[in-house]
Amino acid sequence: MIEVQHLTKRYGQHVALDAVSFSVRHGEVVGFLGPNGAGKSTTMRILTTFMAATSGMARIGGDCVFENPMRVRKRLGYMPENNPLPPDLRVGDYLKFRAQLKRLANGESARRIAEVMEQCGVADVAGRFIGQLSRGYRQRVGMADALLAKPELIVLDEPTAGLDPNQVRSVRKLIRELAGSHTMLISSHILSEIEMTCDRIVILHKGRLLASGALDELMAKATPAVVAEVRAPLDDAKEWAAQLALGQAECAAQQDGYVRCRFVNASNTGARKKIFASANERGWPLRELTRQAPSLEDLFVNLTHGKEGGE
Amino acid sequence: MNVFRALVRRELSTFFQGPTGFIIIAAVLFLIGLGFVVVLTGLNGHATPMPVTQVFYSTYFFWVILLLIAPVITMRSFAMEHASGTYESLMTAPVGDWQVVLSKFAGALVFYAILWMPLLACSVVVRFYVGESAVLGPGPMFTSALGILLVGCLYMSMGCFASALTRNQAVAAVSSFAMGAALFFTGFFSYFAGDRSDWLSQLARHVSLANHMESFSRGVIDLGAVIFFLSLTALFLYLTHKVVESRRWK
Numbered sequence: 001m002i003e004v005q006h007l008t009k010r011y012g013q014h015v016a017l018d019a020v021s022f023s024v025r026h027g028e029v030v031g032f033l034g035p036n037g038a039g040k041s042t043t044m045r046i047l048t049t050f051m052a053a054t055s056g057m058a059r060i061g062g063d064c065v066f067e068n069p070m071r072v073r074k075r076l077g078y079m080p081e082n083n084p085l086p087p088d089l090r091v092g093d094y095l096k097f098r099a100q101l102k103r104l105a106n107g108e109s110a111r112r113i114a115e116v117m118e119q120c121g122v123a124d125v126a127g128r129f130i131g132q133l134s135r136g137y138r139q140r141v142g143m144a145d146a147l148l149a150k151p152e153l154i155v156l157d158e159p160t161a162g163l164d165p166n167q168v169r170s171v172r173k174l175i176r177e178l179a180g181s182h183t184m185l186i187s188s189h190i191l192s193e194i195e196m197t198c199d200r201i202v203i204l205h206k207g208r209l210l211a212s213g214a215l216d217e218l219m220a221k222a223t224p225a226v227v228a229e230v231r232a233p234l235d236d237a238k239e240w241a242a243q244l245a246l247g248q249a250e251c252a253a254q255q256d257g258y259v260r261c262r263f264v265n266a267s268n269t270g271a272r273k274k275i276f277a278s279a280n281e282r283g284w285p286l287r288e289l290t291r292q293a294p295s296l297e298d299l300f301v302n303l304t305h306g307k308e309g310g311e
Numbered sequence: 312m313n314v315f316r317a318l319v320r321r322e323l324s325t326f327f328q329g330p331t332g333f334i335i336i337a338a339v340l341f342l343i344g345l346g347f348v349v350v351l352t353g354l355n356g357h358a359t360p361m362p363v364t365q366v367f368y369s370t371y372f373f374w375v376i377l378l379l380i381a382p383v384i385t386m387r388s389f390a391m392e393h394a395s396g397t398y399e400s401l402m403t404a405p406v407g408d409w410q411v412v413l414s415k416f417a418g419a420l421v422f423y424a425i426l427w428m429p430l431l432a433c434s435v436v437v438r439f440y441v442g443e444s445a446v447l448g449p450g451p452m453f454t455s456a457l458g459i460l461l462v463g464c465l466y467m468s469m470g471c472f473a474s475a476l477t478r479n480q481a482v483a484a485v486s487s488f489a490m491g492a493a494l495f496f497t498g499f500f501s502y503f504a505g506d507r508s509d510w511l512s513q514l515a516r517h518v519s520l521a522n523h524m525e526s527f528s529r530g531v532i533d534l535g536a537v538i539f540f541l542s543l544t545a546l547f548l549y550l551t552h553k554v555v556e557s558r559r560w561k
Contacts, residue, residue, distance in 0.1 A: 050559075078400065080400055
């Protein structure tokens, strides 16, 4: 469905996107992951034909986004970053306007608008001005617009940004409902978001592709983290963690005098043995020593580590 | 065509969904009324060999309205969409660049035409009291309207161009006012040029908007003027299209 090869975008000297290649099969839900400024929105803008890349190639359903923008736009439902909507229109009128732009036939359009309003839960605010809606409703209006023309590909740029936990949950639910029947590209800088909704992830960092693949495959590459809680002064514990040389460690003082150290990049049993032995040596009480299943966060730290990461 | 109509309707709705459009209409109504009163009291019952339409242009009310209102009408067209980000969802819908440019232009032009409707009322008043059709014949009325429309095409396209260049409405308004005023005042050189026939004087006469409008107000359709307005309109629309297209340049 999506095929991207060596996509590069330069703004003057600044390289926003550096030879990124990936592909997405029909029906897949792909998460675009990366810190702010990683090039997620730039990639999406190029894929949605809003702007052109400096070099490289991108095809959607076989159509080149540079040469056949109209054909690409017809199979596309796109919600840009920050979900911009005209505040002076009513929800129903806005969707009607969008339906006309997307060339829905008149008879079909009214039915389809009612359908997407129901699906996205905005039917009860159809008569209200968009400018008066809460952020959660606005986000769902944006999604309704993206779904309107039954596009083959849905591209959502940060669909959950700025929403409260309840709204995030409802957007996530909507994404999962759509997942079966659409190819989707969703960007986020929130790892758990992607973990919960996507089959595959593409990780970008500073315009480069760090990794791409099925979620489980990538997770298999991530080494599990080890957590240890020792009773010691925080500074000593930090020094100790650094001396252990088990990769990046995060230490945080607990309220009861213990320090919780998390060794993000630690390998399995050897690490735990080492930690146990050295805590013993120093005479520090050890009350927890656990292996944590790797999270996407760990994977991300692994991948960006040493590449001046640290966002 | 359906898409184009939807775009033009959306353009017009930006004026009438809020108070903006009505405020502009009220301001223009006031200025037209003022100009009308000034013209009538100036005549003060005396006979004049000039058609009334021509007298109206010579009071400068027309030009003040045109120069001030054109930037206000067009400043939002692209700049507002740029600033709010709706430009991105517009340009990723299956609509062509030309459709967007022409619909913005057409929307502005229709609103501009609506603004001049009160002039019709003025002409009805004159006719009612004078009772002579010769004073305000259909000929000069028609050509004056054509002139107003043509100069409107030029100023609306200029305004759209200025608006496409920026995301700031104030910048759009000021730059389109600057362009409009510069074009208008360049025409003043034609007074100094007099009857001289060097190329500079000829050029000054050719770009003089006041000269062009004068012939329209006398009931004359000057083909040169028509071509002047239409070609400049086409030029600015072309430039606007280039600006819109430029986001997809590599």
